[in-house]
Amino acid sequence: MDTLLIEALQLLFPSQCLLCGRSYTPDIFPHHGGERWAPVPLCRTCLQELEQELLDQGQGCSICGSPLVSEQNICMSCRRHFPSLPSFRSNTPLFLYRGKAKELLRWYKFRNRRDLAPLFAYLFAQRVITPFGIQLTLVPVPFRSAGKRSRGWDPVETICRILSHHYGYNVAYLLKRRGNRQQKKMTAAERKVNMQKAIVMRRRRRHLSAESYYLIIDDVMTTGATLQACAATLRDNGAEKISATTIVVD
CATH class of the missing domain: 3.40.50 (Rossmann fold)
Structure with missing residues (x-):
């Protein structure tokens, strides 16, 4: 599906965050070539909190x-x-x-x-x-x-x-x-x-x-x-x- 169409549908029909249940418009992950292709099933607040749980490598x-x-x-x-x-x-x-x-x-x-x-x-x-x-x-x-x-x-x-x-x-x-x-x-x-x-x-x-x-x-x-x-x-x-x-x- 075209990325612009995905974004338009997400604006019209907001998703519910998997962790907190709040409605949100999901971010979309880029792959190595820069093309955005996969919506993130988490709101930005939960994503930020998840990021804080990442371990320091090494x-x-x-x-x-x-x-x-x-x-x-x-x-x-x-x-x-x-x-x-x-x-x-x-x-x-x-x-x-x-x-x-x-x-x-x-x-x-x-x-x-x-x-x-x-x-x-x-x-x-x-x-x-x-x-x-x-x-x-x-x-x-x-x-x-x-x-x-x-x-x-x-x-x-x-x-x-x-x-x-x-x-x-x-x-x-x-x-x-x-x-x-x-x-x-x-x-x-x-x-x-x-x-x-x-x-x-x-x-x-x-x-x-x-x-x-x-x-x-x-x-x-x-x-x-x-x-x-x-x-x-x-x-x-x-x-x-x-x-x-x-x-x-x-």
């Missing part, structure tokens, strides 16, 4: 990215979950899993608000991918097959498709997940066992370049078991320069 734990309190370099949670360094260099989260970011992610994942995907893609592009300053291969964490069938879509894959189609980034669907249980209610130890050998390459015996930079993308980092499993699989197939990014760290 200021937190060197593994998970969460803010440090009294620790140095590595938070206490990662010291427990990673007795040795993980297979990825570090995770760069956009938010902590609290406040408006938590509410927004729950709308996205559990209430099927796919119109939030452009917002998350935009933030990944501006806050994480562009600052790298190098050519990256984006690798989405694969969704459970049962979860995708029941939900009808893959939240992380949806964001990655936007990063590819509207921002021009290289996305490679290198990984797949073999049948394993949902992790949401598992303990840290159970998550670790559950993920062992659960992530495999889509193509067997695929050799990845040791010189390429790979950025794993997921929605949430909790214990890091999923990111570790993905990174270990990439490393087993030749990759050496591996980092990660998530919408939130919990």
